[in-house]
Structures are given as C-alpha cells and as structure tokens.
C-alpha cells in the first residue's frame with residue numbers, strides 16, 4: 001500500500017565544495033534556515049529532528065552532533081537523533097522521519113545532513129571513509145573506497161564489456177548537468193577527452209570517475225498530509241520507501257556487478273508505492289563513482305543488467321533523455337559531503353517535482369525516485385516521491 005500521510009514541504013542545500021572557514025555548525029544552520037524560515041515555515045512548528053552525519057569524529061573531532069547542531073540552528077530542546085550509515089546516513093535519517101510522520105507520532109519534523117571534509121588531507125579523508133568497509137577483511141589490509149569500486153568496475157568490464165570510456169561518459173554528463181547548478185562544487189563542463197585523462201586513482205577508475213571530497217549541508221521539512229495544506233498548495237508525497245542491507249565484506253557477495261541491497265530496497269519501495277521502474281520519470285542515484293551510477297541504473301530496473309553503459313552513450317539518461325539520471329549533476333560533480341548526500345539527493349527530487357529546478361528542470365516530473373547507499377552498498381535506502389496532483 002502506498003504511504004498516505006507523508007509530505008515534503010521544503011528542501012534546501014548549501015553550496016557544496018571546499019568551503020574554507022565555514023564550520024559544520026554554520027553549514028548546518030544555513031541549510032536549516034533555508035528549509036524553514038526561508039520557506040515560510042516557523043521553526044516553532046518543528047517537533048523533532050533526524051540528522052545524518054558520518055565521520056565528524058575522525059575529521060573534525062566532534063561527536064554527538066545532533067544536539068550540538070540543533071542548538072546552533074536555534075532549535076534547542078527538541079528530540080534530536082543522529083543517524084549513521086556511512087554515505088547513506090542522510091537517507092536513513094530521512095526514512096526514520098518518514099516513519100515518524102506516517103505513523104502519526106509527529107506532525108512536522110526536520111531532516112538534515114551535514115559533513116565537513118576538506119579541513120584535513122586527502123589521505124586522512126580516505127582513511128576515515130574506509131571505516132565504512134569491513135575493517136577485519138578490507139580496510140586494515142589497505143582497501144580504500146576507490147579500490148572497492150574499482151573491483152566492481154573490473155567485474156562489470158569483464159562480464160559486460162563496459163569500458164573506461166563508458167564510465168567517463170557518466171562523468172561528462174554529470175559535469176554538464178552541474179555546470180548550470182550554482183550550488184555544485186564543479187560548474188564547468190568537461191570533454192570526454194578530459195574525463196579520460198589517465199590520472200588513475202585505482203585502475204580502472206581515474207580522477208573524473210570519482211566524486212570529490214566536499215563540505216556541505218542539506219535540510220528538508222516533512223509534515224503530515226493534513227498539516228501540509230498550511231504550508232503549500234503543492235506538497236510532494238512520499239509514496240514508497242525501502243531499505244535493505246548486505247554483507248559489508250565484498251568477498252561474501254555472490255555478485256560484484258550488482259548491489260543486492262539496491263535491488264531489495266528498490267523492490268520494497270516499488271511494491272509499497274504500487275509502481276515500477278517504468279513509472280519513474282527521473283532518478284537521482286548514488287554516483288559516488290561513475291560505475292556506481294551505471295550499476296544503480298541496472299539494479300533499479302531501468303535497464304537490463306549490462307545495458308546501463310549503453311543507455312548513457314545513447315543519451316537516455318541525459319537531462320533531456322527518456323530516463324534522466326542525476327539531472328542536477330550527482331555526487332560526481334555537485335560534491336559528496338557524505339552525511340549530507342542522502343538529504344541533498346531527496347532535495348533534488350523535491351525541487352524537480354516542484355518544477356523548481358531552473359535550467360536543470362526535467363520535462364516529465366510527476367514521479368521521481370531517489371537511491372542512496374553506504375559503503376559498498378551494505379546499506380541502501382530507496383524512496384519514491386510524487387506530486388500530490390499526479
């Protein structure tokens with residue numbers, strides 16, 4: 001049965017990128033202010049907060065972020081809970097909020113995510129991110145996230161003939177879309193030739209196959225269908241939500257060319273919404289590396305296994321294609337402040353559904369799907385959203 005009670009009435013993000021001199025709490029506050037007072041929502045209406053942050057302990061020596069950030073954002077005293085699921089921290093916070101509204105426990109809640117990553121070296125960030133892999137079998141042996149996704153890329157190349165050029169095309173599309181997104185970390189298109197520059201991070205993945213290291217925050221307000229009328233004539237409904245997990249350790253997976261938690265979470269969200277892949281007008285997927293977008297497009301059922309790369313080449317996933325994917329630029333070019341990403345992705349779907357995406361607006365915008373995963377897909381959350389008038 002589709003969810004009936006959960007609506008999104010605002011969504012906003014800060015600029016993503018290397019935000020020198022801007023602290024975690026300042027970014028968080030900016031996003032929250034934009035999503036509340038900036039959207040005509042009184043902060044007094046918020047009853048609870050669900051917050052995603054991933055590795056502040058390791059990057060800025062700050063734990064217990066939920067009460068700290070909420071206090072700074074002028075919401076002291078509310079129930080505030082931090083959600084940590086690696087790069088899916090934001091989406092697990094969102095899903096908890098969806099369940100709280102759907103059950104009737106709260107009327108109006110805040111969902112927000114934030115991460116400050118650029119104040120330490122790339123080596124330090126790489127080591128911290130590796131905490132999202134299995135320490136006993138992977139990270140302690142030197143396997144990092146570019147390395148993990150390189151393994152998936154090699155498997156996809158071996159099984160389906162996917163090429164480095166195929167992956168580079170995902171980067172070209174991402175940078176193209178981000179070039180008109182003023183909140184993106186990278187706002188310049190890149191040529192295929194540039195994306196193919198052989199600066200290998202972990203073969204076959206090159207610089208342009210990787211999402212960058214970023215600072216940023218995002219926030220949104222969820223409310224009940226009844227209450228939503230007070231804020232907007234056009235609430236966006238959450239109609240399906242799915243979450244799944246898989247083994248952390250890649251060597252325990254039967255298949256490296258597909259992420260089973262994406263398949264399961266997607267199926268659960270589709271079943272709940274009573275919709276299927278063909279009903280999705282556009283998608284926002286977790287493209288932490290270019291191969292991840294290709295695999296997600298297959299795992300979510302848009303294309304047959306092994307056909308994701310061809311869909312990019314044929315322009316099907318372009319903003320003006322039949323199945324636009326990451327129309328505002330994705331993690332790859334907008335940036336990936338890990339705890340903020342899952343919330344920011346949902347904000348993108350919200351804006352596209354509202355017809356509020358400016359030059360990044362997709363043509364068909366009744367129904368959108370958002371996919372966020374953590375680690376090598378050991379946690380995955382998929383949500384389906386629709387315009388209330390669809």
Ligand SMILES: CC(C)(COP(=O)(O)OP(=O)(O)OC[C@H]1O[C@@H](n2cnc3c(N)ncnc32)[C@H](O)[C@@H]1OP(=O)(O)O)[C@@H](O)C(=O)NCCC(=O)NCCS
Pocket residue numbers: 087122126129145146201207208209210211212213288336375
């Ligand atoms: C790819 C990566 C290693 C590059 O880091 P780096 O070598 O320290 O790069 P620098 O920050 O020194 O930047 C060098 C240049 O490359 C650019 N750059 C950095 N990362 C980039 C990226 N991902 N894509 C495109 N350009 C990038 C910078 O803007 C800079 O350009 P400039 O010289 O024109 O100013 C780093 O971004 C990374 O580790 N990404 C993956 C993050 C990750 O694993 N996230 C979790 C996913 S699960």
